[in-house]
Amino acid sequence: MFDKTVAELSAALKAKKVSSVELTQGFLDRISKYKELNAFISLDPARSLAQAKIADERLARGQAGPLTGIPVAQKDIFCADGWLTTCGSKMLSNFVAPYDATVIERFNAAGAVCLGKTNMDEFAMGSSNETSYYGPVKNPWDTQAVPGGSSGGSAAAVAARLAPAATGTDTGGSIRQPAALTGITGIKPSYGRVSRYGMIAFASSLDQGGPMTRTAEDAALLLSTMCGFDVRDSTSVDQPVPDFTASLNNSVKGLKIGLPKEYFGAGLSADVAKVVEAAIAEYKKLGAEIVEVSLPNSQLAIPCYYVLAPAEASSNLARFDGVRYGHRAPEYKDLSDMYCKTRAQGFGAEVKRRILIGTYVLSAGYYDAYYLQAQRLRRLITDDFNRAFEKCDVIMGPTTPTTAFNLGAKKDDPVAMYLSDIYTISVNLAGLPGMSIPAGFGVDQRPVGLQLIGKYFDEARLLNTAHQYQQATDWHKQAPKGFV
Amino acid sequence: MEWETVIGLEVHVQLLTKSKLFSGAAAQYGAEPNTQACVVDLALPGVLPVMNREAARMATKLGLAIGAVVSPRSVFARKNYFYPDLPKGYQISQYELPVVQKGTLRIEVDGQEKIIGVTRAHLEEDAGKSLHEDFHGLTGIDLNRAGTPLLEIVSEPDMRSSKEAVAYLKKLHSLVTYLEICDGNMQEGSFRCDANVSVRPKGQKEFGTRAEIKNVNSFRFVEKAIEFEVERQIELLEGGGKVVQETRLYDSVKNETRSMRGKEEAHDYRYFPDPDLLPLVIEASFIEETRKTLPELPDAKAERFKQQYKLSAYDAGVLTATRAMADYYEQVVRDSGADPKIAANWVAVELSGLLNSENKDISASPVTAPLMAGLLKRLADNTISGKIAKDVLAAMWAGEGDADAVIAKKGLKQITDNGAIEKAVDEVIANNPKQLEQFRAGKEALFGFFVGTVMKATQGKANPAQVNELLKKKLAP
Numbered sequence: 001m002f003d004k005t006v007a008e009l010s011a012a013l014k015a016k017k018v019s020s021v022e023l024t025q026g027f028l029d030r031i032s033k034y035k036e037l038n039a040f041i042s043l044d045p046a047r048s049l050a051q052a053k054i055a056d057e058r059l060a061r062g063q064a065g066p067l068t069g070i071p072v073a074q075k076d077i078f079c080a081d082g083w084l085t086t087c088g089s090k091m092l093s094n095f096v097a098p099y100d101a102t103v104i105e106r107f108n109a110a111g112a113v114c115l116g117k118t119n120m121d122e123f124a125m126g127s128s129n130e131t132s133y134y135g136p137v138k139n140p141w142d143t144q145a146v147p148g149g150s151s152g153g154s155a156a157a158v159a160a161r162l163a164p165a166a167t168g169t170d171t172g173g174s175i176r177q178p179a180a181l182t183g184i185t186g187i188k189p190s191y192g193r194v195s196r197y198g199m200i201a202f203a204s205s206l207d208q209g210g211p212m213t214r215t216a217e218d219a220a221l222l223l224s225t226m227c228g229f230d231v232r233d234s235t236s237v238d239q240p241v242p243d244f245t246a247s248l249n250n251s252v253k254g255l256k257i258g259l260p261k262e263y264f265g266a267g268l269s270a271d272v273a274k275v276v277e278a279a280i281a282e283y284k285k286l287g288a289e290i291v292e293v294s295l296p297n298s299q300l301a302i303p304c305y306y307v308l309a310p311a312e313a314s315s316n317l318a319r320f321d322g323v324r325y326g327h328r329a330p331e332y333k334d335l336s337d338m339y340c341k342t343r344a345q346g347f348g349a350e351v352k353r354r355i356l357i358g359t360y361v362l363s364a365g366y367y368d369a370y371y372l373q374a375q376r377l378r379r380l381i382t383d384d385f386n387r388a389f390e391k392c393d394v395i396m397g398p399t400t401p402t403t404a405f406n407l408g409a410k411k412d413d414p415v416a417m418y419l420s421d422i423y424t425i426s427v428n429l430a431g432l433p434g435m436s437i438p439a440g441f442g443v444d445q446r447p448v449g450l451q452l453i454g455k456y457f458d459e460a461r462l463l464n465t466a467h468q469y470q471q472a473t474d475w476h477k478q479a480p481k482g483f484v
Numbered sequence: 485m486e487w488e489t490v491i492g493l494e495v496h497v498q499l500l501t502k503s504k505l506f507s508g509a510a511a512q513y514g515a516e517p518n519t520q521a522c523v524v525d526l527a528l529p530g531v532l533p534v535m536n537r538e539a540a541r542m543a544t545k546l547g548l549a550i551g552a553v554v555s556p557r558s559v560f561a562r563k564n565y566f567y568p569d570l571p572k573g574y575q576i577s578q579y580e581l582p583v584v585q586k587g588t589l590r591i592e593v594d595g596q597e598k599i600i601g602v603t604r605a606h607l608e609e610d611a612g613k614s615l616h617e618d619f620h621g622l623t624g625i626d627l628n629r630a631g632t633p634l635l636e637i638v639s640e641p642d643m644r645s646s647k648e649a650v651a652y653l654k655k656l657h658s659l660v661t662y663l664e665i666c667d668g669n670m671q672e673g674s675f676r677c678d679a680n681v682s683v684r685p686k687g688q689k690e691f692g693t694r695a696e697i698k699n700v701n702s703f704r705f706v707e708k709a710i711e712f713e714v715e716r717q718i719e720l721l722e723g724g725g726k727v728v729q730e731t732r733l734y735d736s737v738k739n740e741t742r743s744m745r746g747k748e749e750a751h752d753y754r755y756f757p758d759p760d761l762l763p764l765v766i767e768a769s770f771i772e773e774t775r776k777t778l779p780e781l782p783d784a785k786a787e788r789f790k791q792q793y794k795l796s797a798y799d800a801g802v803l804t805a806t807r808a809m810a811d812y813y814e815q816v817v818r819d820s821g822a823d824p825k826i827a828a829n830w831v832a833v834e835l836s837g838l839l840n841s842e843n844k845d846i847s848a849s850p851v852t853a854p855l856m857a858g859l860l861k862r863l864a865d866n867t868i869s870g871k872i873a874k875d876v877l878a879a880m881w882a883g884e885g886d887a888d889a890v891i892a893k894k895g896l897k898q899i900t901d902n903g904a905i906e907k908a909v910d911e912v913i914a915n916n917p918k919q920l921e922q923f924r925a926g927k928e929a930l931f932g933f934f935v936g937t938v939m940k941a942t943q944g945k946a947n948p949a950q951v952n953e954l955l956k957k958k959l960a961p
Contacts, residue, residue, distance in 0.1 A: 079530045092529065099523050101530055198530040204759035233532050234761050312759055315562050318573020319527040323625065335623075339566055362564070362754035371756060 020069030068111030101198020119153030148178030173424025180449020192237030258392030314358025506533030552587025601640030
């Protein structure tokens with residue numbers, strides 16, 4: 001049962017072949033069996049099973065939706081009423097959320113079961129899950145390897161079949177990069193599609209929640225539930241949300257796929273390039289047209305991002321001061337000492353690094369040279385995409401320059417670590433939807449992801465394009481050895 | 485050397501919205517600590533601000549009232565600093581693009597009119613409160629006030645004396661209460677003022693170094709604080725010293741300003757546009773809609789009072805100083821049918837005197853407009869004289885009932901029976917032969933003596949006009 005997709009499980013639940021309680025218990029058992037992956041920060045079986053029981057009652061009444069009774073692993077960045085919500089940080093290691101994020105509320109309303117809270121890089125700052133206060137997550141394909149980050153726990157859980165689906169958040173690639181590195185499907189919708197209310201902020205102008213699943217069809221199911229205008233989030237967009245599953249079966253014949261030459265240059269490892277080229281060839285076979293496009297300012301994405309994201313983060317994380325909740329230093333002399341010790345103890349090295357960078361770039365005298373300049377670059381990067389989309393419907397390329405690297409390999413080299421998001425970051429800067437789907441394996445037998453980038457609010461086309469590929473190939477059906 | 489004072493004022497006006505600037509929590513004053521702070525005000529992880537449109541409407545009202553530009557697009561920024569009663573670690577305020585820009589306010593000091601420039605007005609949220617009493621060695625935090633909407637109104641450095649500063653403040657106070665965007669309560673901090681004060685040798689173009697006096701909470705204290713500060717700076721400069729740019733606190737008990745923090749300790753607030761909020765867009769149609777809701781403003785009302793009621797500029801000014809005062813006056817005129825000038829005197833002089841003596845607002849006057857109208861009716865129909873009316877007003881103030889009840893109870897009804905008055909007049913003339921003789925010999929000043937004695941004999945109740953007439957007739961040789 002645990003190898004089935006959400007769509008299949010949904011059918012099984014409705015056909016009474018399995019109950020939500022059985023499913024939930026089954027996945028909880030697997031989580032505990034494979035706990036060395038360290039994919040979860042907190043579990044609350046009683047709470048999950050109680051939700052499953054209610055879902056079963058709803059199923060029995062015939063009032064079930066497609067997600068009713070489906071266990072979903074939630075990234076520990078989403079506040080869920082009554083759940084420990086740590087955001088991967090010591091700072092929030094004692095914080096039990098007293099309210100539901102909009103995303104959680106929507107899953108609850110759909111009758112989904114919260115299976116547990118998944119491990120993540122501290123405050124979503126990282127690309128390997130190694131910055132988590134709760135320790136690194138292992139990649140089920142090779143436990144020497146990182147699962148990517150920051151949504152590494154969610155990615156590992158879905159890849160190892162510890163959950164049929166999970167949520168992630170993506171500020172610079174945190175859904176797509178771990179999806180690529182663990183051989184699963186993940187989509188970051190357009191900025192404004194998914195409410196950020198209750199999703200602990202890293203960089204407000206870039207953060208977006210999205211699903212991490214095994215198939216594009218499942219991603220469509222979850223995304224349909226997650227999206228929608230929310231009055232509690234001023235940046236949420238009042239756009240009609242289509243049923244993303246409705247257009248999955250459209251043909252890709254005549255689809256114009258843009259390949260940005262900048263995504264296939266130096267820095268891209270040969271085996272990843274080969275996999276991506278094979279995937280493009282597959283699309284050609286399906287009738288898609290290939291056009292070359294250019295994103296000339298791509299190389300500015302990382303410097304731009306590493307000014308803007310830390311700037312926003314330095315301010316977003318100011319609320320973690322030990323006054324009202326979360327960690328507070330046990331001993332201190334005075335107010336200033338309380339702040340210093342609390343934040344020195346509560347935050348890890350990567351978070352501190354970004355707070356320092358962010359504080360610096362916003363300081364009087366540096367603001368224009370860094371923050372304002374980065375905003376200008378952001379516009380240039382966005383303009384690049386707009387121009388490219390005049391020539392194509394979807395942009396494709398690699399999600400990451402390499403397959404999963406080994407645990408510890410880049411831990412002490414932040415710039416090398418930042419470069420693993422080189423193809424994903426610009427999508428956040430532009431606010432576009434982006435997706436990663438499994439497309440094969442590298443020479444190390446670790447998964448390779450194909451990235452699909454769409455026009456604003458064109459998630460339906462991305463999911464359709466991905467689904468058609470998954471109908472023609474079976475990379476998404478591959479499972480890591482030892483977990484099936 | 486002759487010195488010139490330069491003053492600019494920053495006024496924080498607490499807006500009368502039902503809920504906070506960025507959350508749905510109530511914005512009322514005086515609730516139990518932390519009962520009016522929701523998850524957004526507490527800055528729990530993950531919460532987001534949502535702009536209260538009502539605050540934008542109120543800011544627009546002020547902008548229109550001071551002839552300012554209401555920005556079609558203004559931007560909320562984050563002002564970053566750590567303080568325990570600042571839950572997010574930043575205050576959401578407007579920095580580069582405020583909602584209101586470039587207005588003016590007309591003031592009058594000693595009959596001289598002056599236009600004061602208003603640089604800008606911007607929306608921002610208030611912080612909470614730190615409570616140092618009641619907790620031994622600890623600080624309590626009350627976040628009820630956190631997120632309360634404020635409109636910070638910044639003037640140009642156009643004022644040249646403490647009197648002008650107070651006139652500006654009073655005018656602004658009157659305006660925001662007229663507009664019903666602020667309750668104007670200075671004790672509760674709904675209307676608070678920071679004053680930027682500097683001095684320069686008369687004739688010099690450049691401004692001197694300024695000190696900012698924080699949070700002065702009454703008109704009188706503003707005046708005193710500025711006067712103290714001006715003296716301090718002049719003394720310093722004349723003694724060869726230098727004014728340092730700093731923030732100073734006014735101590736009303738000692739009547740002095742004290743240094744709070746210097747420029748070198750000034751925060752770097754690291755302002756940047758708040759990515760959680762879209763720019764505040766105010767459309768022309770919204771501005772026009774709001775314009776239609778504007779009440780008659782103090783200057784226009786004073787002008788109308790002069791025309792319609794034939795009042796002096798002074799009376800019109802006093803009677804339109806607050807909307808409540810003006811409404812009170814107009815109701816008294818309407819209900820009493822009295823001469824508007826006489827009514828003006830009773831409201832602006834007699835009643836105002838009583839209000840001032842007990843430091844009461846007109847809205848709290850025990851003599852309501854209908855009560856005052858009742859008194860003026862009795863004055864107009866000659867039931868009582870002006871002198872008696874003052875006694876009746878005092879009794880009404882003390883809560884002894886309406887004018888008719890007081891007159892009846894105290895037997896103050898004026899004597900208008902000509903026979904009765906004539907009898908009293910005859911008695912007084914008969915009892916004072918010496919004065920009669922002197923009067924008839926040409927000492928006309930003694931007429932007053934006869935009037936007074938008759939009034940005394942009638943306990944002041946005789947109609948003074950009739951007394952005069954009868955005396956004139958009877959004293960004639």
